[in-house]
Amino acid sequence: MLLAVENLAVSYGGIQALRGISFTVEEGEVVTLVGANGAGKSTTLKTICGLVRPQAGTISYQDETINKVAPHQIVSRGISQVPEGRRVFTRLTVLENLEMGAYTRNKQETRQSLENVFERFPRLKEREHQLAGTLSGGEQQMLAIGRALMSRPRLLLLDEPSMGLAPMLVREIFSIITEINRSGMTVLLVEQNANMALSIAKRAYVLETGQIVLSGTATEMARNKEVRKAYLGE
Amino acid sequence: MMMRCEILTLALGRSRLILIFYRYSCSKCFYDSCRPGGALKAIGGRCMFWQQFWQQLVNGVTLGSTYALIALGYTMVYGIIQLINFAHGEVYMIGAFTGLIMVTVYKVNFIIAILAAMLVCVPLAILMERIAYRPLRKSTRLAPLISALGVSIFLQTLVTLIKGGPNPLAFPQVIQDTVYVLGPVRFSTVQVLILVMASLLMVFLQFTVKYTKIGKAMRATSEDYEAASLMGINVNRVVSFTFAVGAALAGAGGVLVGMYFNSIHPFMGVSVGLKAFCAAVLGGIGSIPGAMLGGIFLGIAEVMGVAAGFDTYKEAIAFGLLIIVLLFKPTGLLGLPIQRKV
Ligand SMILES: Nc1ncnc2c1ncn2[C@@H]1O[C@H](COP(=O)(O)OP(=O)(O)OP(=O)(O)O)[C@@H](O)[C@H]1O
Ligand SMILES: [Mg+2]
Numbered sequence: 001m002l003l004a005v006e007n008l009a010v011s012y013g014g015i016q017a018l019r020g021i022s023f024t025v026e027e028g029e030v031v032t033l034v035g036a037n038g039a040g041k042s043t044t045l046k047t048i049c050g051l052v053r054p055q056a057g058t059i060s061y062q063d064e065t066i067n068k069v070a071p072h073q074i075v076s077r078g079i080s081q082v083p084e085g086r087r088v089f090t091r092l093t094v095l096e097n098l099e100m101g102a103y104t105r106n107k108q109e110t111r112q113s114l115e116n117v118f119e120r121f122p123r124l125k126e127r128e129h130q131l132a133g134t135l136s137g138g139e140q141q142m143l144a145i146g147r148a149l150m151s152r153p154r155l156l157l158l159d160e161p162s163m164g165l166a167p168m169l170v171r172e173i174f175s176i177i178t179e180i181n182r183s184g185m186t187v188l189l190v191e192q193n194a195n196m197a198l199s200i201a202k203r204a205y206v207l208e209t210g211q212i213v214l215s216g217t218a219t220e221m222a223r224n225k226e227v228r229k230a231y232l233g234e
Numbered sequence: 235m236m237m238r239c240e241i242l243t244l245a246l247g248r249s250r251l252i253l254i255f256y257r258y259s260c261s262k263c264f265y266d267s268c269r270p271g272g273a274l275k276a277i278g279g280r281c282m283f284w285q286q287f288w289q290q291l292v293n294g295v296t297l298g299s300t301y302a303l304i305a306l307g308y309t310m311v312y313g314i315i316q317l318i319n320f321a322h323g324e325v326y327m328i329g330a331f332t333g334l335i336m337v338t339v340y341k342v343n344f345i346i347a348i349l350a351a352m353l354v355c356v357p358l359a360i361l362m363e364r365i366a367y368r369p370l371r372k373s374t375r376l377a378p379l380i381s382a383l384g385v386s387i388f389l390q391t392l393v394t395l396i397k398g399g400p401n402p403l404a405f406p407q408v409i410q411d412t413v414y415v416l417g418p419v420r421f422s423t424v425q426v427l428i429l430v431m432a433s434l435l436m437v438f439l440q441f442t443v444k445y446t447k448i449g450k451a452m453r454a455t456s457e458d459y460e461a462a463s464l465m466g467i468n469v470n471r472v473v474s475f476t477f478a479v480g481a482a483l484a485g486a487g488g489v490l491v492g493m494y495f496n497s498i499h500p501f502m503g504v505s506v507g508l509k510a511f512c513a514a515v516l517g518g519i520g521s522i523p524g525a526m527l528g529g530i531f532l533g534i535a536e537v538m539g540v541a542a543g544f545d546t547y548k549e550a551i552a553f554g555l556l557i558i559v560l561l562f563k564p565t566g567l568l569g570l571p572i573q574r575k576v
Contacts, residue, residue, distance in 0.1 A: 050463075070468070083461060089454045147465070
């Protein structure tokens with residue numbers, strides 16, 4: 001098991017964002033976490049990355065508990081996140097953004113990663129010296145994904161990569177995620193676009209107000225009546 | 235103003251280099267009577283004005299570059315953790331005292347004194363951040379500000395106690411002061427030194443922030459603290475580094491100002507600190523080129539104001555200017571547009 005989350009509870013002051021959730025991610029899988037606004041999806045990813053501290057429960061990664069590990073050390077352990085809303089460094093160039101993604105890596109590794117990312121996203125290569133703030137939304141999302149790949153993670157966390165993108169771009173981003181997974185990377189995908197998410201995931205969990213209410217294989221979930229009603233707009 | 239400068243004579247007298255600039259302008263009188271030498275005696279009112287103007291400009295840029303050195307510390311720290319480090323002026327004061335001890339007790343030359351001041355100020359600022367600011371980072375915004383004021387008063391009192399009183403100490407003349415003439419303008423060696431040192435430090439800083447790994451991490455952290463830590467950047471280390479760089483510049487500034495005004499005291503950080511803070515806001519707080527520009531702008535305004543006879547209102551000039559600029563451009567001269575919240 002690559003990642004195992006057990007009875008994870010998180011609260012922000014008085015607000016209980018997660019009420020004891022458990023889920024697992026196996027090596028090589030694409031697992032998706034779907035849910036409505038405010039369900040606690042981003043909180044889950046932030047807690048895995050150490051940005052938010054859990055109130056209770058454990059997060060184990062490669063059989064080690066990482067609850068108390070600092071965010072920057074979690075990156076060195078091989079977890080990388082594409083945060084919600086892209087969060088690229090707008091005042092840095094595309095190249096500098098990518099270099100930041102490889103902050104934990106040495107020069108040689110950075111150069112290698114850079115080549116790989118540019119190969120995957122030729123559009124970033126063309127805009128290498130442009131400020132990230134001047135990129136279009138779709139390009140920023142590609143940059144955010146490219147930046148996360150720079151550290152060569154084993155586990156990639158993606159927080160709503162389809163947010164605010166046109167349907168064609170959404171398809172492009174999802175096919176890129178599939179490709180990334182095929183190249184051997186494990187993916188934990190958070191989405192509101194359940195349709196797309198279920199189409200590329202192996203397994204899925206449904207999160208509702210801080211609790212996991214359903215789980216199963218993606219095909220099962222896509223057929224589930226409740227899921228179709230609540231998340232697939234039927 | 236259309237003007238052209240031309241070096242006519244480059245005379246090397248004894249060991250001292252004297253550069254003489256001649257200047258043309260559309261005005262014939264200007265050309266004739268401002269020529270150094272005999273004609274200088276026949277200065278008309280108008281040329282007197284220009285001679286004064288250029289002289290005060292040089293003095294202003296000199297004073298301004300010391301403000302800039304200190305303003306950089308305010309602006310960088312603000313850029314990273316949105317804190318106005320009110321104790322930064324005291325770092326500069328301690329830099330000046332370190333320099334004084336080095337030149338009087340250890341009799342070292344000024345370069346070593348400047349380096350020593352930087353070396354003392356860096357750990358001081360890092361310690362300050364660890365003890366007084368870091369534990370308060372997640373509390374209200376007011377808490378670290380109050381803490382900064384506390385540190386500031388603590389350091390002033392500490393130095394007063396060690397020194398045994400608040401009265402000023404003379405900063406001995408550490409370099410032979412020669413006057414260089416450049417057209418209508420006279421430079422002292424200390425002025426040249428301040429200009430050269432400040433420029434070198436600022437170029438070095440710009441280089442660090444623009445091209446080094448830690449410099450890029452600084453920019454990334456100042457834009458998005460959380461995203462930076464998701465990159466594997468140790469944000470705490472970046473914060474310490476920022477304090478260290480600011481302190482090194484302030485320490486150097488302290489020694490340079492000591493040499494310039496020949497007098498230092500435990501409360502010297504208060505007014506200079508406040509003015510440097512003004513300079514940082516003037517230039518656009520958070521912006522490094524802004525702090526440089528703001529400092530120089532303020533220095534020129536202050537010196538010109540004094541030359542124009544507003545000596546008594548010297549201190550008011552900085553704040554008046556600040557208010558005027560902020561009325562028209564609330565983010566400062568080179569300030570970034572108000573940040574969109576993510
Ligand atoms: N920093 C915070 N301080 C206080 N409450 C927060 C904070 N961040 C999130 N919350 C609350 O925690 C709950 C879960 O938020 P979270 O961002 O995890 O939801 P989400 O599932 O990612 O929603 P969305 O799909 O809108 O991104 C919400 O009720 C939210 O208001
Ligand atoms: Mg979210």
